[in-house]
Amino acid sequence: MPEVPDEKPPPTVTPGRVIIALCLLAPFVTLLWVGSYAKIEPTFIGIPFFYWYQMLWVPVSAVLTMTAYQLWKRDQRSREGGASK
């Protein structure tokens, strides 16, 4: 599955787009690597690490997607004109 939304016909790799891809890819790497967080300690207000760490990733991932969205809008604006229609 292509992670970079290569929407325009000539898909060029720009630093901005690499960052977009990384923002979208990061949650997959961290959350699918279950071994990295399958433990009890350290607990947070009594909640085992396994649970609060994954819940922490909800806002983190939302911020990453938001960053990708903003970068994408900027990317589109800079391409306006040459790539429309």
Added chain:
Amino acid sequence: MKDGVNGVALAVFIFFFVAVTVMGFLAARWRKAANENSLDEWGLGGRSFGTWVTWFLLGGDLYTAYTFVAVPAAIYAAGAAGFFAVPYTILVYPLIFTFLPRLWSVSHKHGYVTTSDFVRGRFGSKGLSLAVAVTGILATMPYIALQLVGIQAVLDVMGVGGGENTHWFIKDLPLLIAFGVLAAYTYSSGLRAPALIAFVKDTLIYIVIIVAIIYIPIKLGGFDDIFAKAGDAFAQTNPATGQPRGSLAPGEAGQWGYATLALGSALALFMYPHSITATLSSRSREVIRRNTTILPLYSLMLGLLALLGFMAIAAGVKVDNGQLAIPQLFETMFPDWFAGVAFAAIGIGALVPAAIMSIAAANLFTRNIYKDFIRPDATPAQETKVSKLVSLLVKVGALVFVLTMDKTVAINFQLLGGIWILQTMPALVGGLFTRWFHRWALLAGWAVGMVYGTAAAYGVASPTQAHFGGSSKEIPGLGEIGYIGLTAFVLNVVVTVALTFVLRAVKAPEGTDETSPSDYTADAGDPGVKTELPAPTSGGPGGH
């Protein structure tokens, strides 16, 4: 549960239910368009919803009553393994950020109402489109049935529905009334009804979760105590398996299963017809991208909800049927009136997705079976009429399913549905990015995935069931336990790619593609994309 009817809770529950029913019928007049006899109006709410309505609608649609009951129930039963729902719903959003806007654009441009419409237009193949449509309907039906299971759990705990010896009609009467009302306003208001009710549903859910997550731990002596008690309970040996009941963190052996289940479910979620229906009803592609950044609030809520499973253990809730754990926890911990609010939240939580699912299934039938195979010359008004009727039939089917068969049958089918719906992903998401895949190869890949997934799931035994005992099995060649749906999906892709090479080499006919590259990035306001489409007929069968 066994000590009669909880009058106060029931009164509060009925109050909200009646309020929502009135809203459901009034919804027909909300944002009403001139041309109400088109599938775009009835089945997609006129494709007019902005960011917040879409947020409530998608949230109300994806986080169903069954989710509210089943996720904490899984935690209550086995601990850590049930928490996969959290990474699953986190991964969904970056994923759909990449492909849903493209689907929105091409659907708007060509008047597609369903995913099968797109597949037919993209690959020029009615066969492939039929496969996608049938898969969608099959996967959705048991999902609707499970919403009923959610309502039943609440009714049971409130003491409504009588004991084992009550006449079946009296016992099921509350459920029949709830579903009759639901069917009536879905019929008259279409997608506008669940969109409006979703506001009430989600507001109630958020209030209940916030109160529960603060109030219950205080009453139980804090999270330290809760997790200590849960840890003790999980360490006890389960007589059926001879192994500990569960654990607070997954061991080595469970990690592959956890990750593949999260990934596979995330990939599958937006293949479901009801997710797509809610998406296509939004006003612009920006609405969708913006929503991927605010929908995670629901994931947070789901995570907190999952923790209630531990609280049920710590509070000493003892139920044979895990699905009753959370409603029972609410009844034990909350004052009666607030328990009523919580039950109403779950009950209404069942109505919103059930309405959207039945609309989505009805749209699939109308567009991709009725119009493609039975009445190619159907007018938009006829399409709408058929869709309305089918939405009724689908609900009656789900009701019969739940009332006549054992609940486990619905759960088994829902498990299968998740495996099945994932097999439509290569055609749909693949098709959104490339036309390289050959239509026949996609069909063959789909068939292989379906057969493997079904056979593998059939072969899974659990202490209580000989077949369909779970959704995970050893991954061939890897030796790890993983989600069957994801294994079937990989198999599906391998077959699709291999056959595409073969079919391209022998120059098999490719079919006509009625879309053009610019269709995938079109936004509302662009030439040829109207913000409100008058009739969904522009992408007729075999059109070009």
